[in-house]
Amino acid sequence: MKQSQSLEILISWDYDGVTSLVLLYKYLKNFTDEVHYVCNERSEGHSINNLISAVSEQTRLFIAVDSSSNDLESMKELTDRGIDCLVIDHHAVTKNNPYITLVNPQQEGCMYPNKNACGGLLVFKVCKVIDDYMDTHYTNQLSDLPGFSLMADMMSMMEMENRYYAKLSLKGLRHAGLKALFTAMNFDLNNLSATDFLYGVSPAVTAATRADNIQLAIDFLMCDEDNPEIKVLIKDLIRLNERRKTVQAEALIRLKPLVNENDKVVIVFDPTLGKGMNGLVAQELSRTYNRPAIVLGNGDNEVTYAGSFRGLEDFSMLDMLGDCKNVIYTGGHDGAGGLQLLKKDIEVLRQELNEKLRDFVADNSLYYDLEFDINEVNENLINYLSEFYRITGNKFKQGYFLIKGLFTSDKKLMGKSNNTVKIDCDRLQLMKFKTDEKFYKNVPVFSEIEAIGTLNINVWKVYRPKFKVTKTLQLFIEDYKEVNQTK
Known part of the structure; x- marks a missing residue:
C-alpha cells in the first residue's frame, strides 16, 4: 500500500x-x-x-x-x-x-x-x-x-x-x-x-x-x-x-526607577517578563524616554542575557546592534527585534552604544499637524480627518492636532488599573490612556487649557429600553498645558 x-x-x-x-x-x-x-x-x-x-x-x-x-x-x-x-x-x-x-x-x-x-x-x-x-x-x-x-x-x-x-x-x-x-x-x-x-x-x-x-x-x-x-x-x-495590559503596566512602574536617563539607549533587566513581554515593555520605555530601549531577561544558559529591542525611525537599531562586537546574536527588523549577549558584557554594550550615539539627542518635543479652535471641531471635521488618516502605521503616522479654547469642567480617574483619565470640556471629551494618578491630580478643573492629541468619535448604542445612539466627540490627548490667565 x-x-x-x-x-x-x-x-x-x-x-x-x-x-x-x-x-x-x-x-x-x-x-x-x-x-x-x-x-x-x-x-x-x-x-x-x-x-x-x-x-x-x-x-x-x-x-x-x-x-x-x-x-x-x-x-x-x-x-x-x-x-x-x-x-x-x-x-x-x-x-x-x-x-x-x-x-x-x-x-x-x-x-x-x-x-x-x-x-x-x-x-x-x-x-x-x-x-x-x-x-x-x-x-x-x-x-x-x-x-x-x-x-x-x-x-x-x-x-x-x-x-x-x-x-x-x-x-x-x-x-x-x-x-x-x-x-x-x-x-x-x-x-x-x-x-x-x-x-x-x-x-x-x-x-x-x-x-x-x-x-x-x-x-x-x-x-x-x-x-x-x-x-x-x-x-x-x-x-x-x-x-497582558496588567503585566505591562506593572512592569513599567517597576522598571522606570532603573532607567539611567543619561544613557543614549535604555537598557534594563527583568527576568520575570519572558520573551512574550520584553518587546512590548521595550516599546513603552522607548516612547516614554524618546530613545531606543532594550529589555533583557535570562538567556538560554546561566551566562547569557536574551531580550528585545525597540528603536527609532532615525536609524536602524538592528544594524547598530549587529555592529556591536559583544552582541552574540541579533535579528528582526530595523526598529524591532531580539538580541543575545553574555551577562558579563552588559556594561560593555551600554558604553559601546553610548559611544555610537554620542551625537544623538532625544527629541522630547511634541509635534502636531493642524491647529483648531474648539468651536471648529464637529462631527464632519472629525469624519474628514479620520478618512484621511484611516491607513496609518510605519512612515505614515496618525495625525495629531492642537485644540485651543478648551475649558475643563470635570475629571475622572478610570480603568481597572486607574490608568485612564477622562476630562470633560463641554462639547469635547478628553481621554488620556496609560497614565497614572499623578497626571490625574495635576489636571486643573475650571481652567482653560490647550491639548494635543488625535480626534475621535465614540459611538455608543443602547438597545433597551429603547434603541438610542449616542455620539461623543473625543480627543485622545498626548499632553496639555494650562493657558495663563494673567496679563
Whole structure:
C-alpha cells in the first residue's frame, strides 16, 4: 500500500506569522487534505531545531513562513531526509542557504520592488501565482488577510502596495472571527481604521502567543466563517489581553526607577517578563524616554542575557546592534527585534552604544499637524480627518492636532488599573490612556487649557429600553498645558 505524501508548514509566532500560516493552510486545503502544520511557542524562539522530530516521515515538502531564511543546519537535516524546503520570509538574509528555495525580497538580486512586504503578503502573492498556474481563484476568499499582517508587522505605509492591501482589509473585511472581535471591542465595522486594528484587535490576538498559547490564535484566525466556537475564542483572547495590559503596566512602574536617563539607549533587566513581554515593555520605555530601549531577561544558559529591542525611525537599531562586537546574536527588523549577549558584557554594550550615539539627542518635543479652535471641531471635521488618516502605521503616522479654547469642567480617574483619565470640556471629551494618578491630580478643573492629541468619535448604542445612539466627540490627548490667565 502506497503511503500518502504530506506537506508541513512551519510558522513564527507573531500576528504576521500566524496569519501567514492560516492563509497558506486555508489555500492549500483547496487542493489536498494532506496539509499539516508545526509551530513553536514564543518562549521557544524562532528556531525550528526542536521541531525537526515533529516533521513526519511522509512529508515531502516543508514550508517555513515568516522565518527561517538563515536556518542552515535544520534545513540541511530536512533536505538530507529527502524533504524539499521552501521558505517564504521577509527578514534580513545574512547567510547563503543552499538547502532551500527562498522567496524573500531581502535576498540579493531580488527584483520584487516592494522591500517592505511582510510574511502574510508574500504568502498571499505565492498563492496568487499558484492560482494563475492552476487557473483557479481561491485567493479571492483570503484577500482581506494580508493587509492586517502588514499593519501588525509595522511595515511601511508609504509603500503603495501595502496601502492598497491595508485598505482592502479595512474596507473589505469578510473574516467572521475578526468581525466578531472588532464588534466585541466596540469598533464600528463600517468605519474601521488602522488604529482600531493596531491598538485593539492585533494586541488581543497576539496576547495568546505572548502567553504561549499560539494554538488559540491559530484556532481563532481559522474561523473565517460563522460558528459557535468564535464567542468562546474571543472571550479567551480578551481575557489574555487584559492580563497582558496588567503585566505591562506593572512592569513599567517597576522598571522606570532603573532607567539611567543619561544613557543614549535604555537598557534594563527583568527576568520575570519572558520573551512574550520584553518587546512590548521595550516599546513603552522607548516612547516614554524618546530613545531606543532594550529589555533583557535570562538567556538560554546561566551566562547569557536574551531580550528585545525597540528603536527609532532615525536609524536602524538592528544594524547598530549587529555592529556591536559583544552582541552574540541579533535579528528582526530595523526598529524591532531580539538580541543575545553574555551577562558579563552588559556594561560593555551600554558604553559601546553610548559611544555610537554620542551625537544623538532625544527629541522630547511634541509635534502636531493642524491647529483648531474648539468651536471648529464637529462631527464632519472629525469624519474628514479620520478618512484621511484611516491607513496609518510605519512612515505614515496618525495625525495629531492642537485644540485651543478648551475649558475643563470635570475629571475622572478610570480603568481597572486607574490608568485612564477622562476630562470633560463641554462639547469635547478628553481621554488620556496609560497614565497614572499623578497626571490625574495635576489636571486643573475650571481652567482653560490647550491639548494635543488625535480626534475621535465614540459611538455608543443602547438597545433597551429603547434603541438610542449616542455620539461623543473625543480627543485622545498626548499632553496639555494650562493657558495663563494673567496679563
